[in-house]
Amino acid sequence: MVTLSASAQGGNAEKGKSLFLGKCASCHNTDMKTKSTGPALAADAYGVNVWLEEYSQEDLYAWIRNSSKMVKAGHPRATKIYTEFNNQLMTSFPDLTDDDLASLVLYIQEKGKGGGATPQGDQGGDAVTASNTESSGISSTWLWVLFGTLFLAVVLLARYINNLNRLAQRKTGDEIINEKSILEIVFSRGVVRSLIFFGVLFGGYMLVNGAIGLGRQQGYAPDQPIKFSHELHAGNLEIDCQYCHDGARRSKHAVIPATNTCMNCHKAVQIAGKYNKNPRTGEIMKIYASAGFNPLDGIYFHDSIGKDERLAVYDRWANQKMKDKYAEAYDASEERFRTEIAQEVKVAAQYIKTKDKNTSGKPIEWIRIHNLQDHAYFNHSQHVVAGKIECQTCHGEVEKMEVVKQYAPLSMGWCVNCHRQTKVQFDNEYYSNYKYYHDELKSGKRKGVTVEDIGGLECQKCHY
Numbered sequence: 111m112v113t114l115s116a117s118a119q120g121g122n123a124e125k126g127k128s129l130f131l132g133k134c135a136s137c138h139n140t141d142m143k144t145k146s147t148g149p150a151l152a153a154d155a156y157g158v159n160v161w162l163e164e165y166s167q168e169d170l171y172a173w174i175r176n177s178s179k180m181v182k183a184g185h186p187r188a189t190k191i192y193t194e195f196n197n198q199l200m201t202s203f204p205d206l207t208d209d210d211l212a213s214l215v216l217y218i219q220e221k222g223k224g225g226g227a228t229p230q231g232d233q234g235g236d237a238v239t240a241s242n243t244e245s246s247g248i249s250s251t252w253l254w255v256l257f258g259t260l261f262l263a264v265v266l267l268a269r270y271i272n273n274l275n276r277l278a279q280r281k282t283g284d285e286i287i288n289e290k291s292i293l294e295i296v297f298s299r300g301v302v303r304s305l306i307f308f309g310v311l312f313g314g315y316m317l318v319n320g321a322i323g324l325g326r327q328q329g330y331a332p333d334q335p336i337k338f339s340h341e342l343h344a345g346n347l348e349i350d351c352q353y354c355h356d357g358a359r360r361s362k363h364a365v366i367p368a369t370n371t372c373m374n375c376h377k378a379v380q381i382a383g384k385y386n387k388n389p390r391t392g393e394i395m396k397i398y399a400s401a402g403f404n405p406l407d408g409i410y411f412h413d414s415i416g417k418d419e420r421l422a423v424y425d426r427w428a429n430q431k432m433k434d435k436y437a438e439a440y441d442a443s444e445e446r447f448r449t450e451i452a453q454e455v456k457v458a459a460q461y462i463k464t465k466d467k468n469t470s471g472k473p474i475e476w477i478r479i480h481n482l483q484d485h486a487y488f489n490h491s492q493h494v495v496a497g498k499i500e501c502q503t504c505h506g507e508v509e510k511m512e513v514v515k516q517y518a519p520l521s522m523g524w525c526v527n528c529h530r531q532t533k534v535q536f537d538n539e540y541y542s543n544y545k546y547y548h549d550e551l552k553s554g555k556r557k558g559v560t561v562e563d564i565g566g567l568e569c570q571k572c573h574y
């Protein structure tokens with residue numbers, strides 16, 4: 111039953127993913143939660159689930175195949191979403207088969223449920239994990255139904271056997287024991303005791319699990335104040351990690367770069383275009399506001415220049431840039447561009463201080479992702495320089511992440527397991543006084559020295 115229902119549902123998330131990326135991603139955000147040209151496709155009030163819950167699958171399929179037909183036919187959701195998105199037309203996809211659409215919807219739903227939270231999920235892995243959770247979702251419903259049916263059968267059979275027994279007893283003339291009612295059975299001591307026993311066991315298990323997980327946040331990927339993309343900077347542009355995180359080689363902390371590091375390039379790079387399909391001025395404007403930079407003159411503002419004057423400069427600059435970039439579209443709907451840019455300027459204004467007599471910039475408050483408990487000590491240079499461990503071993507393929515997420519669990523078990531398995535770079539001069547290990551290595555008795563061997567499992571090395 112379980113396998114049947116899984117295949118009857120149809121579609122496969124892997125196929126859905128390639129269809130989505132090929133046909134829909136130009137207008138719908140791949141995270142499924144935020145809008146771009148079109149609405150988010152798996153948010154609370156938007157997307158495929160709204161259609162499936164309030165209307166029907168046929169309606170949804172009809173919409174994707176030919177949305178304007180649905181609008182003309184006056185379908186309530188179609189007209190509502192169409193007007194909400196300023197009467198923009200969604201492309202028609204008359205060629206998509208039912209199976210294609212099922213795959214698309216499956217992918218959209220799974221991605222919406224928590225692609226971001228799949229712990230190890232790299233680019234290719236997302237869809238695989240997605241289809242796994244889908245089939246487990248289906249099978250668990252069915253399993254419950256199955257479980258309920260079996261339970262009912264057991265109860266009925268038990269009563270049946272009981273009655274047969276009683277009949278047999280009556281025949282042989284044995285004394286008939288009073289029949290117990292169902293309530294009496296349910297509230298009998300044996301049942302109540304075992305219920306309490308399992309309750310305590312289950313509660314204890316949940317409590318311990320919860321306590322161990324306290325403060326852990328694998329998969330955490332908060333929205334940052336600036337949509338800074340590692341995929342663009344570390345992936346496409348191939349900027350070295352340590353150009354920005356230069357603390358990693360010399361200190362405990364890898365360090366988040368200051369705005370000045372961004373300005374090294376963004377003084378000149380005022381608008382993207384090579385990799386970013388729909389660049390805008392808003393994100394760069396925040397950097398300028400924070401750094402106190404005047405992009406029209408190419409120099410930093412004098413401190414005496416006030417907030418309003420600065421914002422006027424940003425407004426002028428942004429309109430100029432967007433006009434250069436999208437000449438025809440800009441001329442056609444100048445009013446819309448102007449209001450959108452005014453909105454961007456409003457956001458950037460938050461990065462300019464107001465209270466001080468001199469108006470300088472406010473630092474960008476990046477949201478911290480990795481955060482070990484205070485009682486644990488971790489040092490980057492020890493691992494990156496002495497241990498020669500790649501950033502990606504601990505942080506995943508950051509150069510493929512549009513938004514950084516916490517890849518490793520940062521649990522004690524994670525640190526300790528690696529210390530058990532990883533060999534130290536033993537030719538390091540620092541280790542020359544480990545004569546015993548060197549002799550063993552030379553005589554071939556020992557293949558390598560792990561971090562554990564040099565005391566990497568001693569509590570006080572990691573705990574203050």
Ligand code: HEC
Binds near residue numbers: 134191198
């Ligand atoms: C050219 C841009 C564009 C493309 C490509 C596109 N869409 Fe849309 N989509 C929109 C817009 C805009 C809307 C909002 C309604 C409107 O204005 O027509 C929308 C609305 C939707 C809705 C309704 C959402 C709701 O909350 O009711 C669904 C579902 C949808 N699109 C699915 C898809 C799928 C699936 C694909 C790929 C096969 C796709 N779209 C491709 C622009 C696009």
Ligand code: HEC
Binds near residue numbers: 340366476477501509
């Ligand atoms: C152009 C500068 C730049 C480059 C190059 C860069 N980063 Fe970052 N990195 C940042 C900024 C800014 C943040 C903070 C915003 C964010 O989380 O996206 C950050 C955040 C991070 C974080 C999360 C920090 C936290 O809060 O826990 C990790 C991990 C990270 N980077 C690793 C890398 C790795 C690995 C590379 C190389 C593949 C790399 N970075 C390349 C600028 C950069």
Ligand code: HEC
Binds near residue numbers: 349368373
């Ligand atoms: C080594 C040079 C370099 C550094 C350093 C750098 N960037 Fe960039 N950044 C670029 C380039 C080049 C582009 C444009 C890529 C393109 O053409 O698509 C870009 C694009 C961007 C964009 C996209 C702009 C748009 O129009 O969509 C943002 C946002 C951004 N950078 C933020 C930052 C932040 C924040 C920092 C500092 C932590 C930073 N950058 C550091 C070179 C750099």
Ligand code: HEC
Binds near residue numbers: 494
């Ligand atoms: C052995 C595992 C490991 C390696 C290798 C590693 N990191 Fe980290 N990284 C961590 C841990 C653990 C934290 C959390 C530290 C804390 O909270 O004190 C962290 C935190 C960070 C942060 C957040 C800011 C900070 O310094 O606390 C950044 C940025 C970062 N790492 C970047 C990098 C870069 C870039 C590299 C490669 C040059 C790298 N890391 C290599 C484990 C590692």
Ligand code: HEC
Binds near residue numbers: 486
């Ligand atoms: C990917 C493997 C890896 C992970 C994960 C890792 N370490 Fe390490 N660690 C190493 C290596 C390799 C060394 C040895 C570096 C050297 O040669 O000094 C080391 C050394 C250390 C040392 C110094 C040990 C000594 O005897 O001098 C400490 C302390 C330490 N790590 C703490 C941590 C903590 C805390 C974590 C987890 C948050 C962690 N490490 C996670 C590989 C790892």
Ligand code: HEC
Binds near residue numbers: 572
């Ligand atoms: C390689 C580094 C490392 C070593 C060695 C190590 N710990 Fe830990 N320990 C950690 C880290 C990292 C955490 C934080 C885990 C977390 O936040 O979940 C931790 C957490 C703990 C906690 C808090 C419980 C928890 O899950 O948060 C206790 C208690 C503890 N360690 C005891 C010990 C004892 C006792 C030893 C020696 C036998 C030891 N540790 C050795 C890295 C280490």
